[in-house]
Amino acid sequence: MNLGLRQKLWSFGLIVAFFATWQLFCVVSGMSDLILPRPTDVLTTLIARFPVLWPHILQTLATTMTGFALGVGLGVVLGAIIGVSKVAYDTAYPLLVGFSSIPKVAVVPIFVLWFGSGSVPAILTALSICFFPIVVNIATGLATTEPELEDVLKALGASKMDILWNVGLPRTMPFFFASLKVAVSYAFVGAVLAETVASNRGIGNVMMSASSNFNVPLVFACLFILAILGVALYVIFSLIEGRVTGWATRKTDAVAT
Numbered sequence: 001m002n003l004g005l006r007q008k009l010w011s012f013g014l015i016v017a018f019f020a021t022w023q024l025f026c027v028v029s030g031m032s033d034l035i036l037p038r039p040t041d042v043l044t045t046l047i048a049r050f051p052v053l054w055p056h057i058l059q060t061l062a063t064t065m066t067g068f069a070l071g072v073g074l075g076v077v078l079g080a081i082i083g084v085s086k087v088a089y090d091t092a093y094p095l096l097v098g099f100s101s102i103p104k105v106a107v108v109p110i111f112v113l114w115f116g117s118g119s120v121p122a123i124l125t126a127l128s129i130c131f132f133p134i135v136v137n138i139a140t141g142l143a144t145t146e147p148e149l150e151d152v153l154k155a156l157g158a159s160k161m162d163i164l165w166n167v168g169l170p171r172t173m174p175f176f177f178a179s180l181k182v183a184v185s186y187a188f189v190g191a192v193l194a195e196t197v198a199s200n201r202g203i204g205n206v207m208m209s210a211s212s213n214f215n216v217p218l219v220f221a222c223l224f225i226l227a228i229l230g231v232a233l234y235v236i237f238s239l240i241e242g243r244v245t246g247w248a249t250r251k252t253d254a255v256a257t
Contacts, residue, residue, distance in 0.1 A: 037217040046221040053206065057225060060191055060203040063119050064229075067126025068187040072180070075131040079138025083172075089139070100132040104190055105197075112198040122194035122202065129190035130183035137179035141172030177241035184233045188226055 019039045025031070026038040033041060046053075078096075081088045104125055111121035195204025203222045210218035 034214055034216055037220055041217045042220040042224060045217040046224060049218060049221065053203075053222070053225065056201055056203050056206050057229075059119075059199075059201045060188075060195065060226075061229060063122040063195075063202065064126050064184075064187045064191040067123040067191060068130055068184055070123070071127040071129075071131035071183060071187065072134055074127070075134025075179075075183075076138055076176075078131075079135040079172075080142065080169075082135065083139040083142025089143070093139075096132060096135060099128075104129045105193060108194050108197050111194070117198040117200070119199065121198040122191045122204075125194040126187040126190035130187040133179040133182045133186065134176070137175035138172050141175035142169075144171075173245045174241075177237060177245060180237045181234050181241075184237065185230050188230055192226065 023039050026036060031038075037045075078092065082092050083089075107128060108121055108125055111124045115121055115124070192202070192204035192207070195202035196208045199205050203225060207219050207222045210216075210222065
């Protein structure tokens with residue numbers, strides 16, 4: 001058995017052990033479903049309510065990915081500007097840090113005031129919470145380009161745009177994909193947060209309705225859905241990262257001797 005397969009089996013075993021321990025704890029302690037439902041009850045609720053939950057899943061996924069896509073686009077542009085310009089870095093970076101420090105739950109009512117309830121506040125909240133990691137990583141990747149390399153390219157007649165396109169941007173790819181995997185999780189947080197406040201559709205709205213009715217298994221079923229969606233998107237970006245930035249990944253396979 002190779003090392004990679006063994007690690008995957010260990011990971012799968014630990015996940016199964018986690019849920020088994022959770023189930024055993026609830027059974028032995030007689031824990032009420034109003035406090036902590038059993039995983040089997042959550043799974044039963046998820047299967048039974050899935051036809052009803054499916055439109056809400058699509059709504060949350062659509063708003064999340066829209067906000068995420070807009071956040072990536074904005075983050076790449078701002079990150080590139082900040083990374084190549086010292087003036088832009090000194091001007092924009094403090095503003096970005098200040099904005100990212102504001103709890104996003106505080107800006108949701110402002111979005112609702114401006115755009116009303118519905119999908120727009122969820123999209124904007126997802127955008128506002130996920131674009132900062134993109135900006136930071138793109139700017140860091142560009143700012144860490146070796147000055148010696150830039151000097152050599154300039155001596156060969158390369159313009160700033162040539163250096164940015166052929167050296168700077170490829171160097172940022174590992175940083176970029178690392179930020180994507182973080183940002184997509186943040187985007188779900190933002191979208192669901194806005195749905196709990198300013199939407200009549202989506203997983204966030206279902207969670208609020210279920211909690212007000214003390215339907216805790218349904219709340220946990222929604223949390224499971226969000227976790228599955230987040231893991232699925234994380235895996236997708238990891239696979240794309242492996243294809244695009246394989247040259248920057250240190251090999252971990254054991255060398256046969």
